Amino acid sequence: xxxxxGICQCDTCRKALKWLEAGDLPHRFHDLRVDGLDxxxxxxWLDSGFAAQLVNRRSTTWRGLDDTQKAATGTAxxxxxxxxxxxxxxPLFERDGQVLAVGFKTAELEAVL
Numbered sequence: 001x002x003x004x005x006g007i008c009q010c011d012t013c014r015k016a017l018k019w020l021e022a023g024d025l026p027h028r029f030h031d032l033r034v035d036g037l038d039x040x041x042x043x044x045w046l047d048s049g050f051a052a053q054l055v056n057r058r059s060t061t062w063r064g065l066d067d068t069q070k071a072a073t074g075t076a077x078x079x080x081x082x083x084x085x086x087x088x089x090x091p092l093f094e095r096d097g098q099v100l101a102v103g104f105k106t107a108e109l110e111a112v113l
Contacts, residue, residue, distance in 0.1 A: 002027040006090035016104040032085040048099040056089040
């Protein structure tokens, strides 16, 4: 089943969920603030080929980080994402442990769903 990771207050996440519902595509929503993340999941995402897209550099949380935190890689980046799950660019689409897309672009999603 498709899992959509995001936060319920995010307009883009809401648009993505409406799009999935309109297309009658089964999915479940994982709220990053409520449900959190685990290290294995974050590591899998960073290894997925989507690492460059994974961090939301436009977020309020990102702007509040110091330069050392912004330069984090490897385990330090995992720790940062675990401590601040809202740094994950939203929505993130995953099926069977594989990241399909980061962000909501209908053409990209249609190609992978």
